[in-house]
Amino acid sequence: MLTQLISDKKLIEQKLLKPHEIHDLEPHIKPFYHAGVYYPYARHARNPKRILLKLSGEALMGEKNYGIDSSLLEKYSQEIKEIHNKGIEIAIVIGGGNIYRGIESEESGINRVQGDYMGMMATLINSMALQSHLEKLGCDTRLMSGFNVDQVCEPFIRRRAIRHLEKGRIVIFGAGLGKPYFTTDSTASLRAIEIEANIVLKGTRVDGVYDFDPEKKKDAKKFNENGKITM
Ligand code: UDP
Numbered sequence: 001m002l003t004q005l006i007s008d009k010k011l012i013e014q015k016l017l018k019p020h021e022i023h024d025l026e027p028h029i030k031p032f033y034h035a036g037v038y039y040p041y042a043r044h045a046r047n048p049k050r051i052l053l054k055l056s057g058e059a060l061m062g063e064k065n066y067g068i069d070s071s072l073l074e075k076y077s078q079e080i081k082e083i084h085n086k087g088i089e090i091a092i093v094i095g096g097g098n099i100y101r102g103i104e105s106e107e108s109g110i111n112r113v114q115g116d117y118m119g120m121m122a123t124l125i126n127s128m129a130l131q132s133h134l135e136k137l138g139c140d141t142r143l144m145s146g147f148n149v150d151q152v153c154e155p156f157i158r159r160r161a162i163r164h165l166e167k168g169r170i171v172i173f174g175a176g177l178g179k180p181y182f183t184t185d186s187t188a189s190l191r192a193i194e195i196e197a198n199i200v201l202k203g204t205r206v207d208g209v210y211d212f213d214p215e216k217k218k219d220a221k222k223f224n225e226n227g228k229i230t231m
Contacts, residue, residue, distance in 0.1 A: 050089040050165060052197040053080070054188035056204040057097035060126055067098060068129050076203075077133040080170065084139065089165040091195055092172045094130060095184040096122030102180065116180030123184060124149065127174035140169045146178025146187070158194045165195065 055076065062069030084090050099122035105115020127143050134141050142164045143153035154160070156173060164171045176187045185202075192200045205215065212220040 049087070050091070050195065050197045051083075052188055052192040052195065052200045053090060053092045054185065054200060054202045054204075055092065055094045055126075055130075056184070056202070057095035057099060057122065057126060058205050059203050060094070060129075061098045068126065070129075070133075073129055073133045077130065077137055077139075080134065081137050081139055084168075084170055089168075090170050091161070091165060091191065091197065092127075092130065092170065093176075093184055093188040093191060094123055094126040094172065094174065096120065096124075096126060098122075099125060113180045116182075120146065120175040120178065123176055124152070124174040127172045128152070131172055134170055140167075141172065142169050143172045143174055146173070146175035149175070156191075161191075161195055171195075 059076075060068050060072060062072045080090060080092070096119045100115070100118045102112060102116030102119040105118065106112055110118070124145060131141050131143050142161075144156040144161055144164075145153050146156055148155055153174065156178075161171055161173075173187065173191050176182055176184050177190065188200055188202070191197075206213075207222075209223045210220040211223070214220040214222070
């Protein structure tokens, strides 16, 4: 899914040359080696292709009603690895809706802010699961959190996140923005700007933008083009 999505967008236009070919082409340019790929042009070295992938919590559930379907995580990890091997830097934001959503907390008598922190913890659980699967495949990863969980991962520090990406590590941003009343979609947008990602890709169970949740309303209308949407 992810592989196709990215190649459809012609993101992978990288022409792979051997170091001596690069030198013959432009002798003044020192080839730049990153994550198994020689970048032929200096501008690629200065501005490598970097994506931010947002996975909703529900995308991890598969056919289950709750929690994580490990076989799905395994599949996503494989696809993420394949893309990363092509020299694309990958940062990932994961939601927590498969475990807990703050907005539902008040119905069960839990304070909304407390509920949102529980939701953020849920995103960390998902992030740790994905990190494990990626590491099992031999990927170098870092998990960065929106709030401090020192024993588990490092805090989000913009410059450090960029450095990890430049070094070929897959970076997962957990715990959202670390503040209540936000969602992981806002997190994905903001982190993408902060790390200067070229594109944000969203992996969710819904295949587009609808006027209502198509999983709850069968006749929900799908918008086929971008424009002003009145809800
Ligand atoms: N959340 C939050 N602040 C953030 C990101 C997330 O409070 O910056 C909480 C919020 O309660 C949200 C939950 O974490 O409902 C899980 O995130 P989200 O609903 O975005 O997950 P998704 O729908 O993508 O699975």
